[in-house]
Amino acid sequence: MESKIHILQPELANRIAAGEVVQRTASAVKELLENSLDAKARNITVIVKAAGMEIIQVADDGEGMSEEDALMAFQRHATSKITRPEDLEEIRTLGFRGEALASIAAVAQVELKTRTKEEDVGTLVRIDGNEVKEQAKTSAPVGTSIVVRNLFFNTPARRNFLKSRQTELKNITDAVTRIALAYPEVGFQYISDDEELFNLKPATSAARLRDLFGEKQANGVITVREHNEVLSLEGFVGRPDFARKQRVEQYLFLNRRSIVNRAIQHAVFQAYEHLLEHGTYPFYVLNLTIDPRCVDVNVHPSKLEVKFENESQVYRFVYSAVKRTLAANDLLPSMSLEVAAASPETARLRFGGGGMAEVTRPHVPPGGFHAPSPNDQIEMERVFRRIESQLDEGLAVPSSFTKELPREKIVQHQPTRPEPRRESEAEARAIWQIHNKYILSQIRTGLLIVDQHVAHERILYEKVLSNFENSLPSSQQLLFPQTLELSPGDYQLVGNLLEDLKKLGFDIKLFGKNTVVIEGIPGDVRVGNESKILQDLLDEYKHNEHDAKLEVRENLAKSFACKAAIKAGDKLNTSEMISLIDQLFATSMPYVCPHGRPVVVKIPIEELDRRFGRT
16 A cells, blocks of 8 residues: 655755745845844845845855855755754854755745855855755855845745735834844844935944934933843833833843743833823833743744743843833922022922923912902803703703802802893803713703714814825924934835825925924824824824734824824813814714724613603
8 A cells, every 4th residue: 555644855845844934024034134143244234125025135244154054054954053952952043943044045046145254265056946056156255145036936825925015124124123223233234125224333232222213212211231140131111201002112132032022021011000101002122131041942933932941030020120220210200399589489390200390379469369359250150140041941061060160159049040142153052071081962862972082083084085085185384394213114114105194284204314304294283293193103004004904095094093183181172072073973974983983972861861760
């Protein structure tokens, strides 16, 4: 009987294995960068075209390889990092499995040029789908240059799995950024489609942070430095006022290897306790150093996951280190009062974070406060008449009135009924705001409750889509243009979305070196919030991009609507509330926001009657 089980051909086995190591273009870039660093490179250049789908090139000035090693490097499980089983217990290099080059060569067309400093000429190797096409001597500088063309050309299913160029390029930028943060002493040049995204010179950790994220972000971090006999933690954590709405720009390294670990992520978050607003997350760049014998990095071919010998110990150490750092920098919202000697009527409030505010003391006449002035009395009488008028018409009394006025005054005051007079729409309509969050209004069949944030979100969402369709953006020019420094990934994202951002109402100029100049903003954005709105918009766009497959303009409309809408806690006057509800019910779908949350809740009068026993 013929055997059903057989050994896979090496070419087929390599293609299967490549799926674990090289999942996307960013995976190939990461593996090649790690090889360069293990080769002791001091300067590395990364060049990509079409987000790595056409070309990925990584060139370094490292040790280089001999001709024999250059050929051997493309064999599976060929590595210079480990030789004995015991070496797995003490891994100190980024690579060690010997799978990266073999996996890349199995699904791409690869050209390698390399030379050691002991050799006068270099070695050229060309491989096409794991098949050696050319091997020759060539001129080459000391170091190694690898060009990867047409990644996944022979695995179309994997190539179709790739996302848009914009998403793939963002992932590559993130991979380069992470390695550049972990190795500030190494210079990095990063070029995409002939555009230099950044050119980083060897620097200190703080300078590298500034080069990548800009002056503002660099000034908003605190240095972390904690050591004991087993663990060491170094890096930076962001001040609470620099927190983001999404878990972006959180960089964690273990022995300078980029990793993902939920326990450590949670430890950092918990260390902030109540310093962060609800729904925000801190920025951090942290490197944890630990004896390699106490951690297993050989969990997955991607080497992003690790297993600690004592995870609870690591958790407590990170939590304590970050918490002590925050406490030592006086970030708690303490406040003290200073009286200005030059002006006794002026006092200064000094906050723990270094902020200062001036307040003027109210003038208190001798003998204390006096009775209300005649004008104040007239205004109070008008308020009482308004309340009684509403009661006579069967309308509810706004809670803001009953809160501000003494209860006994409302009960005892019995003025004569005022003569009928014409009121404006804002005065005649029963509408008020609860906790600066919800709008309540009487309707013929009961009570209408509107969530002001999601209502405005729905209005802005449909307005943006209409602007995209009709190419009629509403923009307001800034008297003083705003300069905003972005991360490399966000800068690239702005470049990709620039035309759509202009149709949204933004007037943005790319200034280079990850800097943009905001000269105009959509008409719905409050002046003074332009930089924050743009950054929040980019964060929300990236979050939506990961969670759902949205068309670019729909994603942009949802992101802008979410971030530009009035927030829970914003106080609205009567005219603004009426305008908001009128605009809401002019939309095509006033009952749900773009994310699916309810906008309106109606309580029928029958339900109120039942609750009050009027059935």
